Amino acid sequence: xxxxxxxxxxxxxxxxxxxxxxxxxxxxxxxxxxxxxxxxxxxxxxxxxxxxxxxxxxxxxxxx
Numbered sequence: 212x213x214x215x216x217x218x219x220x221x222x223x224x225x226x227x228x229x230x231x232x233x234x235x236x237x238x239x240x241x242x243x244x245x246x247x248x249x250x251x252x253x254x255x256x257x258x259x260x261x262x263x264x265x266x267x268x269x270x271x272x273x274x275x
Contacts, residue, residue, distance in 0.1 A: 225252075240254055
């Protein structure tokens with residue numbers, strides 16, 4: 212798995228990805244995107260970024 216700091220992976224540049232998602236989720240994302248005038252992949256990117264930010268490991272405090 213490549214990480215953002217690895218050579219060849221640039222922040223801000225989208226990379227095509229294939230994955231299986233629940234058909235109901237895909238349908239809801241497409242409908243929401245149409246309602247908001249956005250692209251479905253923009254919504255998915257934003258949702259994943261928010262999820263990863265929320266669940267980012269908390270920095271450990273140095274021992275005393």
